Each structure stands twice: as structure tokens, then as C-alpha cells.
Amino acid sequence: MTPDELADALRRGPFHLALRAAIEHRGLSLARLRRHLARLGVPVAESTLSYWQRGLRHPDARHGLGAVRALEAVLGLPPDALVVLVGPRRGGPRGRRHAASFAELVARGPVTRDLYAEVGVDPDRANADVELLFVHERVTIDEHRAEARARTRIVGSAQRAGVDRYLAVYQGEPGVDAEVTAVSAVEGCRLGRVRRKESWVMFELLLDRRLGEGETFVLAYEVDPGSTAECPGYFRLYRRSAGPLLVQLELSPDALPARITQVARNTDALPPTREDELFCDRLSLVNAYFPVMTPGLAGIALDWT
Numbered sequence: 001m002t003p004d005e006l007a008d009a010l011r012r013g014p015f016h017l018a019l020r021a022a023i024e025h026r027g028l029s030l031a032r033l034r035r036h037l038a039r040l041g042v043p044v045a046e047s048t049l050s051y052w053q054r055g056l057r058h059p060d061a062r063h064g065l066g067a068v069r070a071l072e073a074v075l076g077l078p079p080d081a082l083v084v085l086v087g088p089r090r091g092g093p094r095g096r097r098h099a100a101s102f103a104e105l106v107a108r109g110p111v112t113r114d115l116y117a118e119v120g121v122d123p124d125r126a127n128a129d130v131e132l133l134f135v136h137e138r139v140t141i142d143e144h145r146a147e148a149r150a151r152t153r154i155v156g157s158a159q160r161a162g163v164d165r166y167l168a169v170y171q172g173e174p175g176v177d178a179e180v181t182a183v184s185a186v187e188g189c190r191l192g193r194v195r196r197k198e199s200w201v202m203f204e205l206l207l208d209r210r211l212g213e214g215e216t217f218v219l220a221y222e223v224d225p226g227s228t229a230e231c232p233g234y235f236r237l238y239r240r241s242a243g244p245l246l247v248q249l250e251l252s253p254d255a256l257p258a259r260i261t262q263v264a265r266n267t268d269a270l271p272p273t274r275e276d277e278l279f280c281d282r283l284s285l286v287n288a289y290f291p292v293m294t295p296g297l298a299g300i301a302l303d304w305t
Contacts, residue, residue, distance in 0.1 A: 003271045010077070015085040016055035022075040022082070023053060026269065033074060039110055042070040059086050073109070076269030099124065099239045100295040106237065112169055115202035118195045124199035126167050132242035132293075133216070139234045143252040145304060147173075147231040151186065153220040155243075165192065165206050166219060169237075173229040176279035180226035188218035233263070235299030241266040242293040245302050251284040259303040262288040266296045278302045 009021035010238070024032060030053075034046045044067050051057035059068050063207065068082050079100070102109030102123065116123040134155040142148040154166065166189070172181055178196035183203045185191045192204030205219055236245060264274040280286050288300045 001173040006261065007270075010081050010085075013054070013085045015058065015082065015261050016053055018082060018085055019071070020053040020182065022071075022077055026075050027074075028164075033071075036074040036110070037067070037070050039113075040070050040073065042067050061273050064144050076106075076267045078266055099128065101238075102239070105239065105266075105296060109202050111197055112202070113299060115195045115197055115200060116167070119193050119202070119204070121167065128160045130166060131159055132238075132240075133157055134243050135236065135245045136247070137234065137236060137247045137299075139248070141231055141251045141252065141255075141302070143254045144228060145230045145255055146228050147225050147234070150223045150225070150234065151220060152222075153187070153218065158213060158215050158217070161213045162210050163207070164210045165189075165204050168203055168205060168221060170201045170203075170223050170225075171282070172201070172225050173227055173231070174199060176225065176227045176229055179232075182224040182226060184222050185219075186222050188217060189219040189221070191221075230304060231302060233261075233299060233301035235263070235297045237297050238293045238295055240295060245290040245298055247288045247290075247298070249286045249300055249302075252287065253284045256280065256284065258278065258305050260286050261301045261303070262294060262299075263301045264290065264298040268297060 001026070006021050006025045009018045023030075024302045028036070030046045030049045033049060034044060037044050048057065052059060057139040059065070065083055065086065066151060068086055069079070072079060072082050102112045106112075113123040116126055132154060136153040137150065140148045150170075152168070158165065170181065171182065172178060176199045178201045179201050181196070181201050183191065183194060183201060184226065185205055189205040189207055192206045194201065194203040201223075207217060207219065207222055211217060234247060236247070260280070262276045262278050263272045265272045273296070278286050278288060286300065290298050
């Protein structure tokens with residue numbers, strides 16, 4: 001099942017064919033799909049999933065939309081991709097979009113949710129009271145093609161009085177043990193609790209004081225992945241709309257990629273919505289600027305061959 005075939009199935013319907021195409025594209029068995037749904041707090045019997053994808057039954061347009069939206073999240077589909085094939089959309093006013101869940105954006109979303117749960121934070125409310133006005137990522141790629149260091153500077157605004165921290169999540173390369181990843185506070189904050197799982201690290205950045213509503217803050221932190229794995233690029237995930245993003249990669253002049261691309265995508269399971277070729281300057285620095293961010297992933301992809 002190619003991405004184009006999946007997109008065509010979602011565009012044309014009917015529901016059961018689109019669902020079957022999405023399940024095939026993700027490569028999940030019905031048993032695994034049921035377990036993923038259960039972890040999101042949406043119990044659906046495996047037999048029901050089988051009936052739905054075979055067209056023998058149809059989700060109820062009044063009471064089954066929660067399960068369908070959970071399916072969209074687990075299968076890495078855009079919001080309402082399956083809902084519109086069930087019946088009319090119900091919900092709040094158009095134009096106001098809730099924050100995307102981690103599972104909507106990345107296949108390993110449940111890992112992030114688990115890390116937040118370890119420190120007693122509702123994953124759907126994490127950083128909900130912080131507006132990102134500007135983010136600057138500067139990442140160093142060494143002569144062995146590995147990510148050597150990533151420094152992030154954030155300009156944010158408190159959306160309510162009392163904001164006193166920012167929660168950050170870093171995903172290392174698959175197979176890299178997060179225990180070797182070092183994180184540190186650089187500016188405007190100090191390091192709080194740190195939790196690790198597989199190749200993921202979640203850490204608190206504690207501000208120097210509680211902020212007033214509308215107050216602006218600046219903080220910076222650094223990640224040393226401790227990895228020797230070849231870096232395929234660097235991306236930042238956004239669950240909510242935000243201000244501009246600037247990503248800079250410092251490359252080694254002794255190890256330059258064959259191709260460098262500025263990429264934006266709605267989820268990590270779908271084709272890019274933007275893909276523009278980039279070039280290094282004379283100092284082997286490459287820049288990608290995104291004027292406005294919407295929920296999804298954005299950054300720079302590296303092709304070494």
C-alpha cells in the first residue's frame with residue numbers, strides 16, 4: 001500500500017475500504033490495533049474492527065466517532081480523515097483546532113505519553129499554557145555523520161498566570177539507548193525532572209520564577225545524544241500552531257550529504273506537504289526557516305547517498 005493509494009482511498013471512501021487501506025499501510029494486525037486503542041482509553045473489540053474493515057458493520061455516527069478519531073490517531077491519519085466517511089462532523093466551531101495528540105503526529109506517540117505520565121502530567125495538557133513565539137534549533141553534525149549536539153532556544157509567552165516550567169521531549173535515533181543522552185539547561189531555566197524510555201528523553205526546564213499572564217520568557221537548552229548513528233536529519237514536532245521556526249545544521253566540510261531538504265509534514269506516516277532543496281554556505285551551515293508552524297513535523301532531512 002503506497003502513500004498515494006492510501007490518500008486515494010481516504011479521498012474516495014467508502015469507510016471500510018479507507019480503514020482497510022490505512023491498516024495495511026501501517027502494517028498493524030487487528031490485535032495490535034486493538035491494544036493501541038486500549039492504551040488511548042478506547043476499548044474496541046477485535047471482532048468489531050474486523051467487521052468495520054470488511055464493511056459488515058459501520059461505526060455509529062452519533063456514538064462511535066470517538067473510536068474513529070482514536071483510529072485516526074493510531075493509524076497516523078489527518079484529523080477527520082475517517083470521520084468524514086462515517087457521517088457529518090460534530091464538534092466545536094470550525095477554525096478552532098484542538099492540540100493534536102502525539103499519536104496523531106508520530107507512530108511512537110504512546111512512548112511520549114508514558115513519559116509524561118511518569119511525572120504526573122496530562123499529556124494533552126503539557127505546555128498548553130505556553131505559546132511558542134519563536135524557536136531556534138542549531139544542530140551540529142560531526143565528521144562521522146552523527147548528531148553531536150543540539151541547542152534549542154525558545155521565545156515563549158505565558159497564556160495564564162503561574163506558568164513556571166516548560167516540558168521538552170527529545171527522540172534519539174532508533175536503537176540508541178537514551179541513558180547515553182545528556183541534557184542541560186543553558187539559559188533562563190534550570191533542569192528539573194528527567195525521564196528516559198528507549199531512545200526518548202523527557203525533561204523539565206524550570207523557569208526562574210512564576211510568570212504573569214502574557215509575560216514573555218526566553219530559555220535555552222542543549223542535548224548531547226551520545227550517538228554514533230548516522231543522522232538522517234533533524235525535526236521538531238508541533239502539537240499546536242505557533243510562531244516561526246528556524247533550524248540550522250552545522251555540517252562537517254569533510255562529510256557533506258548528497259542532498260539536503262527542507263521538509264514539513266502533517267504526520268511521520270504521510271508524504272511531506274513541503275519539500276525544498278537546500279544548500280550549504282561556505283561555512284557548511286544550512287538553514288531552514290518556517291514562517292508559521294501548524295501541527296505536524298518540520299525540519300531538515302539529510303540524504304547521505
